[in-house]
Amino acid sequence: MYYRSSNIAARIFDRQISTPAPGTSVHHARRFYENLVPSYTVYEVECPDHSFRKFTDDGQYLISFSRNHQELIVYRPRWLSFSCNDDDCDKHDLPSKARRFDSFFTQLYCVSLASCNELICKDFFLYMDSNQFGLFATSTAQIHDAPAVGGAVQGVPSIEKITFHLLRLEDGEILDRKVFSNDFVNLTHNMGVFLYDDLLAIVSLRYQTIHILQIRDSGNLVHVRAIGEFCREDDELFLNSNAQDISSSDKNKQHQSTENHVENQMHQGQPHMGNSFLSGIKQRLLSFIFQGLWNEESDDTLRMQRLRMKFYFHFQDYVDLIIWKVQFLDRHHLLIKFGSVDGGVSRNADHHPAFVAVYNMDTTEIVSFYQNSADELYLLFEKFCDHFHVTSRNSMYMNFVSSHSNNIHALEQLRSIKDKASNSSQFVKKMLASLPFSCQSLSPSPYFDQSLFRFDDKLISATDRHRQSTDHPIKFILRNYPHSLKFKIKPGPEAGSMDGRAKKISSFLFHPILPFALSIQQTLFLQPSVVNIHFRR
Amino acid sequence: MISGTSSWLPATSVSASGKRIQREMVELNNDPPPHCSAGPKGDNLYHWIATIIGTPGTPYQGGIFFLDIIFPTDYPFNPPQVVFKTRIYHCNVEPDGHVSMGILKDGWSPALTITKVLLAVRSLLTNPDPYNAVVPGIAHLYLGDRAKHDDIAAEWTVRFAK
Numbered sequence: 001m002y003y004r005s006s007n008i009a010a011r012i013f014d015r016q017i018s019t020p021a022p023g024t025s026v027h028h029a030r031r032f033y034e035n036l037v038p039s040y041t042v043y044e045v046e047c048p049d050h051s052f053r054k055f056t057d058d059g060q061y062l063i064s065f066s067r068n069h070q071e072l073i074v075y076r077p078r079w080l081s082f083s084c085n086d087d088d089c090d091k092h093d094l095p096s097k098a099r100r101f102d103s104f105f106t107q108l109y110c111v112s113l114a115s116c117n118e119l120i121c122k123d124f125f126l127y128m129d130s131n132q133f134g135l136f137a138t139s140t141a142q143i144h145d146a147p148a149v150g151g152a153v154q155g156v157p158s159i160e161k162i163t164f165h166l167l168r169l170e171d172g173e174i175l176d177r178k179v180f181s182n183d184f185v186n187l188t189h190n191m192g193v194f195l196y197d198d199l200l201a202i203v204s205l206r207y208q209t210i211h212i213l214q215i216r217d218s219g220n221l222v223h224v225r226a227i228g229e230f231c232r233e234d235d236e237l238f239l240n241s242n243a244q245d246i247s248s249s250d251k252n253k254q255h256q257s258t259e260n261h262v263e264n265q266m267h268q269g270q271p272h273m274g275n276s277f278l279s280g281i282k283q284r285l286l287s288f289i290f291q292g293l294w295n296e297e298s299d300d301t302l303r304m305q306r307l308r309m310k311f312y313f314h315f316q317d318y319v320d321l322i323i324w325k326v327q328f329l330d331r332h333h334l335l336i337k338f339g340s341v342d343g344g345v346s347r348n349a350d351h352h353p354a355f356v357a358v359y360n361m362d363t364t365e366i367v368s369f370y371q372n373s374a375d376e377l378y379l380l381f382e383k384f385c386d387h388f389h390v391t392s393r394n395s396m397y398m399n400f401v402s403s404h405s406n407n408i409h410a411l412e413q414l415r416s417i418k419d420k421a422s423n424s425s426q427f428v429k430k431m432l433a434s435l436p437f438s439c440q441s442l443s444p445s446p447y448f449d450q451s452l453f454r455f456d457d458k459l460i461s462a463t464d465r466h467r468q469s470t471d472h473p474i475k476f477i478l479r480n481y482p483h484s485l486k487f488k489i490k491p492g493p494e495a496g497s498m499d500g501r502a503k504k505i506s507s508f509l510f511h512p513i514l515p516f517a518l519s520i521q522q523t524l525f526l527q528p529s530v531v532n533i534h535f536r537r
Numbered sequence: 538m539i540s541g542t543s544s545w546l547p548a549t550s551v552s553a554s555g556k557r558i559q560r561e562m563v564e565l566n567n568d569p570p571p572h573c574s575a576g577p578k579g580d581n582l583y584h585w586i587a588t589i590i591g592t593p594g595t596p597y598q599g600g601i602f603f604l605d606i607i608f609p610t611d612y613p614f615n616p617p618q619v620v621f622k623t624r625i626y627h628c629n630v631e632p633d634g635h636v637s638m639g640i641l642k643d644g645w646s647p648a649l650t651i652t653k654v655l656l657a658v659r660s661l662l663t664n665p666d667p668y669n670a671v672v673p674g675i676a677h678l679y680l681g682d683r684a685k686h687d688d689i690a691a692e693w694t695v696r697f698a699k
Contacts, residue, residue, distance in 0.1 A: 235696050242626070242689065277634060278603065278622050280697070287601035287699060290588055294574075304566045304574055307588075312576030315586045364699065 006481065008035040030400065033446040034453075034478055038515040039487035040537035042094065043494040047101030048073070049528050052509055052520055054464060056127045056134070057398065057444055059513045061169050062105060063134065069119040071112050072136060074169060075105035077511060080535075094537075104516075104533055109172040113165055114138050124187040126195045126440055128215055133175070135195065135215075136165045137187050146182075146206075151229075153322055155341040156184050156206045164193075164202070166221055175219030183207060186325075189464070194439040196328035196390060199224070203326050208279065210326050210334065212361065227334075228323070231280040231364035278319065280364075285338070285357060286318055288366035321355065327436030328390055333367065334359045335388070335436045356435055372435075378428045381435065382414070388437055397512065401442045401462055402450040409450045409479065413457075440464075445510035445517075447476060453486065454479050460489065460508055469506035469521055471496040491519035492530050554612040558582050561651045573655045575606065583608045585651070587619075589659055591698065596690035597625070597662050600698030604636075604658070606651065616645035619658060624697035626690040628670035628679055629661055636661070637671040 005011065011032065020028040050064040050073055062075040082098040097103065113120050118138040126135040139162040146158030162180040167173065184206040186192035194201045200213040200221070209228035213221050225233040232238075278286065293311055297303040321338040329335050339354035356377065358367040370377040381388065385405035391398035404410040414431075421427035441464050447453055448462035454477045459467060473490035477483060491506040502523045509518040515536040522529040559582065565575060575587035585606040591597030603622040609615040619641055621634035629637050640649060640657055670676030678686040 232696060238692070238696060239624075242693075276605070276620065276622060277624050283601075283603075283623055283697065284699060286603060290601055294590075300569050301566055304569050304576070307574050308562075308566075308576035312578055312586045313580075315578045 006034060006478075008032070011035065026400065027451075030446050030449060030452065031480075033449070033515070034480070034486065036515045036536055037447070037476070037487040038489070038517050038534040038536055040535055041490060041494075042099050042533040042535075043530075045099065045101050045531045045533050047531050051122050051529075052507075052518060052531070053122060053125050054443075054509055055511050056129065056132075056169070057440070057512055058127075058129045058132075059511055060132065061108070061134075062509070063125055065120050065122045066110075069122060070114040071110050072120065072167070072172070073110045074108045074172060076108050077105055077514070077516065079514070079516075080104050101531070101533075104535075111167070111172045111174070113174075117141075118161060118163060121187040123189055124193070126190060126193060126200075127169075128195060128198070130198075131215070131217060131219075132169045133215060133219065134167045134169045135193075135200070136167065137185075137193075138163045138165065139187065142184075150207075152182075152206045153208060153341060156322075158182050158206060159184055162187075164221070166215065166219060168219060176221045178213065178221045180204065189441060190439045191325060194327045194436075196439075197331065199328065199331060201326050201328060201334065203323060204228075205322070205324075208281075208323055210323065210336070225361065227359075227361060228281055229279045231284065231361075235280065281323070281336075281359070282319060282321075284359070284364060284366050285321075285369065286315075288357075288369055289318065292369075324354070325436050327388070327439065329358065329387070330390065332360055332362050334361055337372075337436055354433075356432070372432045373425045373429050374432075375428060377432060377435075381432060382411075388435060389442070397444045398442070400446070400449060401444055402448065407450045409454070443510050444512045447510060447515075447517075450479065452479055453477065464507075466505045466507045469504045487534075489517065489519055489534055491532060492521040552610075554608065554610055555582055557613055558608055558651075564650060565652050565655075568652070570652060570656045570659065573659055575651060575655060583610070583612075586622075587655060587658075589655070589662065591694060592659065592663055595663050596687040597694050597698070598691075600625075600694040602662075602698055605634075606654070613647040613649070616641045616649075617651070617654065619654065624693060626675065626693035627662065628665050628667050628672050628675035631671045635671075637669070638666075639669070 005014070015028075049067055051067065053063040053065060055062050055077065059077065062077055064073045064075065065071065066073060080098050080103045082095055082103070084095070113136055115138070117140050121137045121139055124137040127133075128135070140160040142157045142159055144157045146152075146156075148154040148156075152158070159180075160182060162183060162185055164178040164180075165174055166176045168175055180202075183204050185202055185204060192203045192205065198215045200215060202211045202213065203209075204211065207228065209226050211226050212224040214224050216222055230236050290307070290311055293307055294303065297306050320340065322341055324337045324339045326337070327335050336357045336359050337354055338357065340352050342352060354372040355369060356372065357369045359365070360367055383405060385403045386399075389398075389401065389403060402410050404414040418427055442462045443464060445462065448455075455461075455474060459470070459474045469491050471492070473488035475485055476487050476489070478486050489508065491508070492504060504521055504523050506519060506521045509520070511517060517534040519532045519534065520529050521532075562577070572590040572592060573587065575585050578584045578586045585608070587604040587606050589602045589604065591600035591602065601623070602625060605618070605620040605622055607618040607620075609617070619636040619638075621630055621636065625634075631637060636658060638657060638661060640646075640654070665676075665679055667676035667679045675686065678689070
């Protein structure tokens with residue numbers, strides 16, 4: 001390849017006279033981000049004391065919650081404008097009027113979501129960009145030692161009320177709500193909920209049910225099916241309609257429950273007394289494992305031995321597995337992670353044995369099943385990572401989020417970690433711990449594109465996480481010639497913090513399109529956070 | 538006294554019932570009945586899991602049925618308990634999964650073995666015994682409208698036993 005100037009004028013000229021290789025036009029266009037970077041920082045911006053959640057992936061909205069976790073405040077990001085009397089206004093600092101939060105953002109509305117004793121879960125937000133709908137959650141406090149009643153899993157905490165709110169972000173109108181009572185959905189970092197196109201999967205950890213909901217264009221949340229105790233949407237109905245001749249005491253309960261409380265109906269439908277039938281999903285899982293082992297061996301005696309050691313010996317362990325997390329792979333397939341009860345609730349689940357299964361919810365078949373240390377699954381993960389990072393059909397820009405399957409630099413990085421790892425099975429487990437992926441946890445900002453910039457991913461990355469911050473600015477270095485330092489992002493006060501010892505946590509919100517970012521630094525004491533705005537002046 | 542899953546006594550001091558069960562395990566291993574298999578759950582010799590693959594040509598075709606087999610401590614003087622863990626539409630299986638069969642009750646003989654029990658359960662799936670049914674509704678349908686019975690049983694298999 002011949003030498004290309006990294007000068008922006010030269011690049012624009014270049015764009016006029018040459019056509020990029022087929023299929024690379026977006027990649028070429030994105031290289032302009034090497035020239036347009038958020039290198040100017042406005043430190044300690046005067047801004048409302050909210051907790052800022054994220055920019056929506058289309059860049060239309062900035063989502064924030066009030067400190068008391070009661071209200072949702074939505075802003076429209078806009079580019080600042082100011083007037084300047086001098087000839088050369090670039091030399092001057094920004095006028096103090098322009099240095100304010102509201103010269104970058106316009107408040108669209110403020111809606112109260114919380115009611116009674118419910119508070120907004122500030123870690124939870126999903127955006128459906130085809131309709132500009134936002135999904136928020138409010139909940140009451142967790143009860144840790146909740147008794148396992150009505151078929152609930154022992155050891156999983158309970159929340160009296162979890163409400164999902166579907167909002168039209170354009171005007172803040174609440175379109176629909178869905179309530180889960182005495183249940184537990186892991187809302188941290190969207191872990192328990194996955195949105196794909198218009199399909200929503202919500203994992204009830206407590207009742208081991210994957211609720212599939214559809215978000216209609218009209219703004220309704222419609223219950224499609226529940227996977228867990230049963231696999232097909234009408235299994236329970238079928239069982240009840242067939243049950244006239246099968247005397248059973250727990251059927252009467254179903255008639256009492258009202259029709260609009262789907263969740264509760266499910267729970268009460270779960271037989272609890274003296275009924276030891278495997279749940280629908282467990283039956284599918286066990287029969288898949290059984291058939292795999294059965295077909296592996298044709299000699300009767302050897303087959304029996306194999307089944308005894310690999311299947312019957314571990315039978316109870318398989319039965320005790322619970323659904324931890326779920327993601328969509330496409331509209332029909334779910335990637336389900338199974339593990340022990342202890343690992344489902346704790347944050348660090350690395351050392352718990354876990355399994356992942358691909359489940360086709362239309363045919364109700366398990367397609368494949370792996371242990372979390374399986375090399376085969378790791379190879380799939382290494383080569384086809386993007387197939388796990390599924391995004392809704394219309395969010396094309398998400399295809400450019402760097403992963404080790406689409407980016408040589410990310411792959412090199414992964415390989416070097418792999419080579420350094422002393423224990424290969426530990427490494428595989430650690431890598432596969434990220435499966436299933438959390439929904440909408442990656443920023444599509446081009447500044448995280450590893451083919452454009454190099455940065456220390458311990459300090460900053462596309463993954464939406466709080467990080468411990470240092471007083472050093474985070475450097476973004478050009479990946480390509482001339483490999484120079486292009487811009488720095490420094491969270492916290494310009495002069496560094498007064499107390500060097502205090503532990504500081506930073507989060508970064510990058511606008512998906514514009515050279516524009518917010519850094520929010522918090523000390524662990526309940527002081528207001530320091531917000532810096534980084535943009536291209 | 539055998540308690541839960543933790544007691545795995547050394548082979549030399551295993552009780553008579555334990556020895557008998559171990560012998561039956563060897564026998565089952567060497568000559569397993571077709572479409573059946575079984576083995577102890579975890580390290581508890583007295584609690585087994587069995588699998589019966591639905592026999593082709595019956596409404597249970599294509600189903601994988603899991604069963605609990607629980608041996609009494611005075612085995613073989615009392616019969617084991619056999620309970621379906623997979624839902625099944627069958628006139629000789631109680632709504633909670635317990636298999637009701639002569640040889641598992643008064644018809645039990647210490648000469649019977651786990652292999653024979655599995656064969657008996659499997660043949661019960663092929664030939665239900667409506668005159669000794671525990672679910673009369675299913676038995677009536679079986680006798681009155683066999684085709685409808687088979688359709689329903691097949692639908693149960695597809696829904697709950699795949």
